[in-house]
Amino acid sequence: MGTEKTPARVVGGWMWRHPRTMGTTAVLTPTGVMVGYQTMLWAAGIAVLMGVSWRLLDAPTFDRFAGRLLRAWWRRWVIYQRQWMRVVASCGLVTSDHRGDQLVPKLVGVRSNWVWDSLHIRMAKGQEPEDYGQALDRLANSFKAHAASMRILKPGKIALDFQRREPFNEMAIPLPAMPESIDAVDLRKLEIGRDEFGRPFHLDLLKRDIHVLLAGETGAGKGSWLWGIQRALAPLIRAGHVRLWVIDPKGGMEFGGGREMFHDFAESDREGLELMRRYVAELEKRKFDLGRQGIRDTTPSRETPLDVLICDELAAMTAYSDRDIRVEFHQLLSKGLTQYRAVGGRIIGATQEPTKDVVPMRGLFPTKIALRVDAASYVDMCLGEGMRDLGAFADKIPAYLAGVAYAKTDGRKEPRRVRAAFSTDDDIAELVAFCTELGNVTPIRPEVKLPDGTVTNPYQVDFEDFEDDEFEEIEQFEGEDDGDEEIA
Structure with missing residues (x-):
């Protein structure tokens, strides 16, 4: 009784929920002791300079391999997580259990590309995806997004997609x-x-x-x-x-x-x-x-x-x-x-x-x-x-x-x-x-009528298929000025 939120459990839970932060700390701390923190600061400065140069010289490649990860990390903690509780509460997405404790949907991850942010959400107990579908417009306005959509990832977990920008505008x-x-x-x-x-x-x-x-x-x-x-x-x-x-x-x-x-x-x-x-x-x-x-x-x-x-x-x-x-x-x-x-x-x-x-x-x-x-x-x-x-x-x-x-x-x-x-x-x-303009493309022409009937291929006439006596008939037919169509 009364041990649910002891300091040890709070710290241990935070460390368990943030493996990347703890892993980075576990690597950087002994490295700083071994090589010196001044050397680490120089290395960090060089890495930042290289990243900025990469971003300026080839923005699409930088965004594909590094920019989207940095942007997802930044937007999760600065844009979404910071105001998550306030937004979901104002949109009516916070529930309560039989003891009166508030049950808040959890933001478990953010993925980001040049145009869209995708928020992976673990729904609170008693919620269904339709609850978020009905609140999509309110969520989009709260996060100042152009548009929003909802996808079901698996039971109990959904993705909220927010369009941040429209580059083609x-x-x-x-x-x-x-x-x-x-x-x-x-x-x-x-x-x-x-x-x-x-x-x-x-x-x-x-x-x-x-x-x-x-x-x-x-x-x-x-x-x-x-x-x-x-x-x-x-x-x-x-x-x-x-x-x-x-x-x-x-x-x-x-x-x-x-x-x-x-x-x-x-x-x-x-x-x-x-x-x-x-x-x-x-x-x-x-x-x-x-x-x-x-x-x-x-x-x-x-x-x-x-x-x-x-x-x-x-x-x-x-x-x-x-x-x-x-x-x-x-x-x-x-x-x-x-x-x-x-x-x-x-x-x-x-x-x-x-x-x-x-x-x-x-x-x-x-x-x-x-x-x-x-x-x-x-x-x-x-x-x-x-x-x-x-x-x-x-x-x-x-x-x-x-x-x-x-x-x-x-x-x-x-x-x-x-x-x-x-x-x-x-x-x-x-x-x-x-x-x-050079006449190399055979244009579409209407049917060409010859004295002996209609040509089966209206797109071109291959005169090699005719005998000599048929050429004489064609020449005589071409010479008549009676309104008939001219042989192409």
Whole structure:
């Protein structure tokens, strides 16, 4: 009786709850006795100077390896722990037991990155996660956070995430300059925008980011990413080293302005299936041709171009079209995602709902980008299991920040917060004019009608398929000025 709070128990409990502080003290004390405290002060000063220099010269790397740990320690004890009791009491999160003793939720740890703080909380007896969900706005205002969310870590333990800053509010994302020549394009470093540290963000369409999945609700900025990729490829498109196969099921409203520079274009689900058949047939032929020659990999050129398939609104092809279209398109798309990397096949898909029903083959995309999504569950569906726990709060991106996204690439555990540069209508017109000015891109033309019927391929006419007498008929047909369409 009466021994619960003896001095020995209080000191022992404090030492048990702070192992890092006690461990540091246990190491520094004998070291100071052995080498002298003056030497230790000099070493500490040099370490601080090196840390400041590292922070000034390479802030992103410093924050990744050291800054986030120092910031988490500082913010835990100076910002959160100091006022924890007062805040939780004012938000109604303090309970009491049958004896009238107050039960306070315990702050057991803080994790911090450039934008978010994550507070790990052990709830008090008698509480449930919904109690904190109802108090989220009050907690965010108390800690002066832009936004807050709550996650369940395990029974009795939750995480409260507070957004401290919004770097893209003040950061201008300039549209990358369009490369002027083939030599200026590096397929391993296609600049699309900037990350939250202000560094250029690149995609690697040569080795790493061979297929890209974009997920984001209406107005999230998917078009900025898709047009940005095309802009980065402009000289290769103009030279014929890259061919664009574009499916725009919305009647061409998004990409119709660029049809002149596309190798192939579809503006409905039925046309999209036909385009997918032609895309797979082309790469199947190249696969067998190169396989017979013993060639295992290709370099983009006019003979073996990089064939980039862009499908806007994947759901229109995989979920909301007729069953015969869905089944065949799913089969062809899965084949394209698994078999054509070495022969120059690349697929970029965009969707509003990254669910398994809409994108059943989402695991085949090595690079995934989550823009603003409608539900927290969509984050893990797009980026992978556990990505939201690592800080990918795509469901918390404000509506006014179009183009902001979390990117998950192979070989990197943490998602990156990035923003693509916005392309205006004038920028798109400039891109199309640049890519088609030399005439190396076969533009999309309407059907060409010949005297003996309609040409089956409306995109080009191969006159080697005609006999000599058919050439005479064509020349006679071209000479007539009766309003018929001219032969391309």
